[in-house]
Amino acid sequence: MSWNTLLDEYVDIRNQMLFDYDIGPLASLVADAIYLNTQKIKLFRLYQLQQQRNLRMFKHNSTYNIVRFEERENEAVAWIEISLSNQYQIGAAVHIEERLECEQISMRSYNGHWYINRIYPMLRVRPNLPTEPEYPRVPSSYNRSQVQTYAHTWWNSHNPNYLFFENDDCTNFVSQCLFAGNAPMNYTGKRELGWWYQGKKGNQELWSFSWAVADSLNRFLGSDSKEWHAERVDVPQKLTIGDVISYDWDGNGHYQHSAIVTEVDANGMPLICAHTTNSKNRYWDYRDSYAWTSLTKYRFFHMPDQF
Numbered sequence: 001m002s003w004n005t006l007l008d009e010y011v012d013i014r015n016q017m018l019f020d021y022d023i024g025p026l027a028s029l030v031a032d033a034i035y036l037n038t039q040k041i042k043l044f045r046l047y048q049l050q051q052q053r054n055l056r057m058f059k060h061n062s063t064y065n066i067v068r069f070e071e072r073e074n075e076a077v078a079w080i081e082i083s084l085s086n087q088y089q090i091g092a093a094v095h096i097e098e099r100l101e102c103e104q105i106s107m108r109s110y111n112g113h114w115y116i117n118r119i120y121p122m123l124r125v126r127p128n129l130p131t132e133p134e135y136p137r138v139p140s141s142y143n144r145s146q147v148q149t150y151a152h153t154w155w156n157s158h159n160p161n162y163l164f165f166e167n168d169d170c171t172n173f174v175s176q177c178l179f180a181g182n183a184p185m186n187y188t189g190k191r192e193l194g195w196w197y198q199g200k201k202g203n204q205e206l207w208s209f210s211w212a213v214a215d216s217l218n219r220f221l222g223s224d225s226k227e228w229h230a231e232r233v234d235v236p237q238k239l240t241i242g243d244v245i246s247y248d249w250d251g252n253g254h255y256q257h258s259a260i261v262t263e264v265d266a267n268g269m270p271l272i273c274a275h276t277t278n279s280k281n282r283y284w285d286y287r288d289s290y291a292w293t294s295l296t297k298y299r300f301f302h303m304p305d306q307f
Helices: 003-020 033-053 144-154 170-180 214-221
Strands: 056-072 075-090 093-110 113-122 197-201 204-207 231-233 244-248 257-264 270-274 279-283 297-302
Touching (some): 003 093, 003 113, 033 170, 170 214, 214 244, 257 279
Antiparallel strands (some): 093 113, 244 257, 270 279
């Protein structure tokens, strides 16, 4: 499959899901969990609206135009305009709705298989922008409010868009929270490098160790990654919502737990959400935990505001 064929299939499935209200087929092509979750919410709202309006949708048509693209080995970015035409009926009246949606679609190839890595909705496409010398990545702001909302939503349950690690889900949960706040994946295709998640294909685990292993995330956040890294601070009072704490229960330099800061108390101390022992707005130091020892050490990471 070429990236052009991938775009064809993406637009076809995107059109069909307006009939089926199902993002499942789209998830086989798209690795962008934020986009998939947004589409899921939009489809639910669309279904509710159509029920309220008592309308019957009987035709969707979607075509697209590539306005601009950039391509290099195993990577491509396309700026596309999608023309939508929806025909529906209310009583005896037939109506036609037309709309133009613009997206920047980042695609990558891994072992000969093309997939969509990230989708950025746009107000419009600007075809005459000069090309960048490096592979383009849209700068984003870290949305701490979205991190908090995500953590408070899923602290005691599991987002079905991700795998659940039954015995040790803490770092997987923290990574999901970071991603919900617009922290960009650093996809390498190598489990020991970067910070990325694609799920599982058969028996093949498609995520980096840093996504789901506490000690690996601790090292990634403190590294000088060319994509992004966090600032290590010396005291918990310097943390705020969306920041990360790593826990070394035995004080031996190997970190076994991760948590996300979701509140700050009246004393300026962080409260956290976490999985494994599911916790919401728990006091950060875990002294009430069976895992805590007098040797326990912490690392405090302040996330950047821009990526």
